[in-house]
Amino acid sequence: MIDLPLKELPTAVVVGASHAGSQLAVHLRKSGWQGRIVLIGDENFLPYHRPPLSKAVMSGSKDAESIQLRPATLYESNQIELKLGVKVTALLRDSQQVECSDGERIRYDRLALCTGAHAIRLPLGQGLRGVFYLRTLKDVLAIRAHLSEVKQAVIVGAGYIGLEAAAVLRGMDIDVTVLERAERVLQRVTGEQVSGYFSELHKMHGVDICCGANVTSINGEHSVDSVRCADGSIFPAQLVIIGVGVVPEIQLAKDAGLVINNGIEVDEYGLTSDKNIFAAGDCCSHPAHLYHRRLRLESVQNANDQSRAVAVNMIALTEKYQAVPWFWSDQFDIKLQSAGLSQDFDRTEMEGSLNPADRSGFIVRYFKEGKMIAADCVNRPKDFMAIKTELASQLVQADRLSG
Numbered sequence: 001m002i003d004l005p006l007k008e009l010p011t012a013v014v015v016g017a018s019h020a021g022s023q024l025a026v027h028l029r030k031s032g033w034q035g036r037i038v039l040i041g042d043e044n045f046l047p048y049h050r051p052p053l054s055k056a057v058m059s060g061s062k063d064a065e066s067i068q069l070r071p072a073t074l075y076e077s078n079q080i081e082l083k084l085g086v087k088v089t090a091l092l093r094d095s096q097q098v099e100c101s102d103g104e105r106i107r108y109d110r111l112a113l114c115t116g117a118h119a120i121r122l123p124l125g126q127g128l129r130g131v132f133y134l135r136t137l138k139d140v141l142a143i144r145a146h147l148s149e150v151k152q153a154v155i156v157g158a159g160y161i162g163l164e165a166a167a168v169l170r171g172m173d174i175d176v177t178v179l180e181r182a183e184r185v186l187q188r189v190t191g192e193q194v195s196g197y198f199s200e201l202h203k204m205h206g207v208d209i210c211c212g213a214n215v216t217s218i219n220g221e222h223s224v225d226s227v228r229c230a231d232g233s234i235f236p237a238q239l240v241i242i243g244v245g246v247v248p249e250i251q252l253a254k255d256a257g258l259v260i261n262n263g264i265e266v267d268e269y270g271l272t273s274d275k276n277i278f279a280a281g282d283c284c285s286h287p288a289h290l291y292h293r294r295l296r297l298e299s300v301q302n303a304n305d306q307s308r309a310v311a312v313n314m315i316a317l318t319e320k321y322q323a324v325p326w327f328w329s330d331q332f333d334i335k336l337q338s339a340g341l342s343q344d345f346d347r348t349e350m351e352g353s354l355n356p357a358d359r360s361g362f363i364v365r366y367f368k369e370g371k372m373i374a375a376d377c378v379n380r381p382k383d384f385m386a387i388k389t390e391l392a393s394q395l396v397q398a399d400r401l402s403g
Contacts, residue, residue: 009034009035009036010033010034010035010036010109010110011035011036011037011038011106011107011108011109011110012025012028012033012035012036012037012038012108012109012110012111012112012314013038013040013098013106013108013110013111013112014028014037014038014039014040014111014112014114015040015088015098015111015112015113015114015115015252016040016041016113016114016115016116016249016281016283017039017040017041017042017043017046017047017082017084018041018047018050018114018115018116018281018282018303019047019049019050019069019281019300019303019304019307020114020116020280020281020282020303020304020306020307021039021041021047021112021114021281021307022039022047022069022070023069023303023304023307023308023311024112024114024280024307024308024310024311025037025039025075025078025080025311026070026074026075026078026080027307027308027311027312028311028314028315029078029079029080030078030311031311031312031315032315033311033314033315035109036079036081037078037079037080037081038080038081038083038106039075039080039081039082039083040083040086040088040098040100041082041083041084041085041086042085042086042087042088042101043084043085043136043137043138044084044085045064045068045084045137045138046068046069046070046071046072046082046084047068047069047070048064048067048068048069048137049067049068049069049300050300051300051328052067053067053134053135053136053137053139053140054134054140054160054161054164054165054168055164055167055168055330057137057140057141057144058134058140058143058144058165058168059168059171059172060144064137064141067137083100083102086100086101086102087100087101088100088101088252089101090252090255090256091111091252091253091255091256091277092105092256093256093257093274093277095107096108096109096111096276098111108276109276110276110277110278110314111276111277111278112277112278112279112280112307112310112311112314113252113253113264113272113277113278113279113280113283113284114279114280114281114283114303114307115248115249115250115252115253115279115281115283116248116249116281116282116283117246117247117248117249117282117283117298118135118246118247118249119133119134119135119242119243119244119245119246120244120245120246120247121133121242122156122215122218122242122244124215124216124217124218125218125219125220125224125240125242128218128220128222128223128224129146129220129222129223129224130146130149130150130220130223130224130237130238130239130240131218131224131240131242132146132239132240132241132242133241133242133243134161134165134241134242134243135246143239143241146239147172147174147239149238149239150169150174150238150239151174151175151238152174152175152176152177152235152236152237152238152239153166153169153174153175153176153177153237153238153239153240153241154176154177154178154179154227154235154237154239154240154241155169155176155177155178155179155240155241155243156179156215156227156240156241156242156243156244157178157179157180157181157242157243157244157245158178158179158180158182158185158186158209158211159185159186159188159189159243159244159245160186160189160327160329161243162178162180162241162243163178163185163186163198163202163329163331164329164330164331165241165243166178166202166207167202167205167207167331167332169239170202170205170206170207170332171332174239175206175208176206176207176208177207177208177209177210177235177237178202178207178208178209178210179210179213179215179227179229179235180209180210180211180212180213181212181213181214181215181244182211182212183211183212184196184199184211185198185199185202185209185211186198188245189327189338189342190338190342190376191342191345191348191364191366191376193348193350193354193364194336194364194376194378196354197354197356197362197378198331198336199211200354200355200356201331201332201334201356202331204356204357205332210229210233213229213231213233214229214230214231215227215228215229215230216228216229216230218240223238224237224238224239224240225237225238227240246282246298248262248263248264248282248283248284248296249282249283250263250264250283253272253279253283256274258272258273258274258277259272259273261285261294262285262294262296263282263283263284263285263296264279264283264284264285265284265285265294266278266279266280266284266285266286267286267287268286268287268320268321268322269309269310269313269317269319269320269321270284270286270306270309270310270313270321271313271317272284278310278313278314279310280303280306280307280309280310281302281303281306281307282296282297282298282302282303284296286306286321288322289322289395290322290324290340290373290391290394290395291341291373295325295341297325299325299326299327301323301325301326301327302323302325305321305323306321306323309321322395323395324339324340324388324391324392324395325339325340325341326338326339326340326388334356334361334378334379335378335379335381336376336377336378337376337377337378337380337381337384338374338375338376338377339374339375339377339384339387339388339391340366340372340373340374340375340387340391341373341374342366342373342374342376344368344373345366345367345368345373345374346367346368346369347366347367347368348364348365348366348367349364349365349367350362350363350364350365351363351364351365352378352380359379360379361377361378361379361380362377362378362380363375363376363377363378363380363383363387364376365387371394372387372390372391372394373391374391375387
C-alpha cells in the first residue's frame with residue numbers, strides 16, 4: 001500500500017492512452033512505483049484494443065465497451081489518474097512539466113511518451129461526406145453509421161488495414177474495389193508469394209483489386225460519388241476508406257529538442273536523449289540486434305512488450321528490450337501470422353498450398369545469407385509458434401554477441 005499522499009511522492013506521467021501507454025502505466029505500478037501515475041490521452045474513450053477496429057467493430061459484432069483494454073475500476077484500484085480527452089500541448093524539459101490543453105501543468109520525475117502514430121492524410125476528398133480514415137474508434141464508429149447508405153466502396157491502400165476493411169465490407173454484401181499504388185498488395189511487409197495469395201483470396205470473395213493505381217481525385221459535390229485514377233479510370237463509391245500508412249507522432253518530442261531518428265530515438269532501455277524521458281510503442285525507434293539496425297515497429301506486440309520493459313526501467317535501468325517482432329491479420333476466414341521481418345531476404349522456402357480454397361494453409365520462410373529471418377504462416381498456428389521460438393533463440397545469441 002502507498003502510505004504517503006501521492007502528490008508528495010515522485011510523479012510519473014504517461015502521454016498517450018494507447019496499448020503502450022495503458023500497459024506502461026499499469027506495469028509501472030506493478031513493478032513497484034510508489035508515487036503518482038498520470039495517464040493522459042486525447043481521446044474520450046478508455047484505452048482500447050486497436051486490431052478489432054477494422055474487423056469486429058466495423059462489422060458491428062463488437063462495441064466500444066467490449067474492446068476496452070481494462071475496465072475503469074482497474075485504473076482506480078492501481079491509483080492511476082486518467083486524464084482523457086486532453087492533449088499534451090508542450091513538453092517543458094527545463095522545469096520537467098507537461099502542459100495540457102485544459103490549461104493544467106503537471107510536473108514529472110519520469111515521463112513516458114507513448115504517442116503512437118497518426119494516419120497519413122491525402123490532399124483529396126477533404127470535406128466530402130463518406131470519405132474516412134481508419135485509425136481510431138471515433139473513425140470506425142463514423143464509418144459504421146454511414147454503412148446503411150453504401151452499395152459501392154473504394155479502399156485506397158492495400159496494406160493490412162485496407163484489406164481487412166475490404167473483407168468486412170464484402171461480408172456486408174457491399175461491392176468493394178481496392179486501389180493500390182504499388183505493384184502488389186502488402187508490398188511493404190511481405191514477399192510476392194504471400195501478396196499473390198491475398199490477391200487471389202480477395203478476388204475469390206468478389207473484391208476488385210487494382211494495383212499500380214494512382215488516385216488523382218475523390219469526387220462529389222457534398223458526398224463522395226466516385227474516385228478517379230491517373231489512367232482515367234473512374235470507380236463509383238458512396239464510401240471511401242483511405243489507408244495509405246501512418247507516421248510516428250513525434251511533434252511533441254521534436255519541439256522539446258529530443259533526438260528524432262525514424263521516430264523518437266531510444267536506447268535498448270527505452271530511454272530518450274533526456275535522462276528523465278522514456279518512449280515506447282509506434283512513436284519510437286530502438287536498436288534491434290537480430291537485424292543489426294534500428295527498428296520502429298507498428299504492432300500491438302511491440303507496444304505491449306516494450307512498454308513493460310520501459311516501466312521497469314523508469315524505476316531502475318535493468319531490463320533491455322529485445323523481442324522478435326510478430327504480427328497477425330484476420331481476413332475472411334483465414335489468419336495470417338508473421339514472425340520476424342522479411343525485408344532484404346535473398347531466398348524463400350515454401351511449404352503448403354497457395355490456393356486460397358485449400359484450408360490447410362502454408363508457410364513461407366525468408367532467409368538472408370543462409371539464416372532464417374522471418375516467416376509468414378497462414379492457418380498454421382503451431383508452426384508459427386515454433387518459428388517464433390527459433391527466431392527468439394537467434395535473438396538471444398545476437399544479443400550476447402552485441403554485448
